Amino acid sequence: MRDALLLWDIDGTLTRSSGAGLHALETALRLELGVTASLADIDYSGRTDRWILRQIFAKFGFAADDAAFTRYLDAYIRALPASLVTHQSHVLPGVSEALERVHTHDRWAQALLTGNVERGARVKLAHHDLARYFPFGAFADDSELRNDLGPVALRRARDFHGVDFPAHRVIVIGDTPHDIACGRIIGAQTVAVATGLHSLAELQSHQPTAAFASLADPGFAALLNAL
Known part of the structure; x- marks a missing residue:
């Protein structure tokens, strides 16, 4: 399970x-x-x-x-x-390896928690052949406010997998302070990555569970191992 x-x-x-x-x-x-x-x-x-x-x-x-x-x-x-x-959009370091690892693990699930509308999210993911990793998610279609999206994602995860995921076994991964806040609202662990517009130090100041320069950091693999 x-x-x-x-x-x-x-x-x-x-x-x-x-x-x-x-x-x-x-x-x-x-x-x-x-x-x-x-x-x-x-x-x-x-x-x-x-x-x-x-x-x-x-x-x-x-x-x-x-x-x-x-x-x-x-x-x-x-x-x-x-x-x-x-604009030469590209996949960030460590992403493909992480997504594939989660996808092939029989006890892990993954979904989207994104500010994109679903149609935009699907276009972006399909462009990089990443859509296959995400059968569901929570999107801007569900609410204009990002902090509303966590409960939507949990509800869809329960419906899709038939599992009530405990908060300490949920990880929200993002590159902004808003992602950290969104995860904290649902009691999830939060992983911040400094691959967007915010520095590692700035992200750390918002006290995520963990913060990395990128998902290629060995620390992120160690965090997955801890699951």
């Missing part, structure tokens, strides 16, 4: 998109809303896609409603595949 659950962030944790997502958002802004502008000043690190969209709409004075969000997200999803190619 599976008794440990790893919940993964995507951007800055599994992959580095080098601005592909931001470029796709700016393309959607131009094509859907007729505005050519930079969105680099939006605080997107660790946020959900729907939270980011709300900031974009407020920035340019557009009414934020579900229909408008859907149209904008449709345009973003259409732009995303080409942006991933042109």
Whole structure:
């Protein structure tokens, strides 16, 4: 029976998109809303896609409603595949090995806990042949607030595997302070990796269970061994 659950962030944790997502958002802004502008000043690190969209709409004075969000997200999803190619999005060190190790272990399970909408998450993962590792997850579609997503992920894990994973056997893995906070809300262990926009020292100041420069750090393999 599976008794440990790893919940993964995507951007800055599994992959580095080098601005592909931001470029796709700016393309959607131009094509859907007729505005050519930079969105680099939006605080997107660790946020959900729907939270980011709300900031974009407020920035340019557009009414934020579900229909408008859907149209904008449709345009973003259409732009995303080409942006991933042109910005040379890539898998981060140690990720492929870690995902495969968890995938082949008969007592471990893994899922997504990401601020991406599910369609965007699937596009990003498929681009790197990583989608096969994640049959379910919690996404921005479920809530605009990242701290709401942990309970959703646990509920879906229970439904999918038929197991109530105890909090001390759940690990939330991400690259921002928001990931650490999200894991703490559900009582999970938290692993922070400095492969995004935040330094190792900054992440450590938020007191995760463990913090590493990257998932290639031998310490992360040792943590998995401790499971």
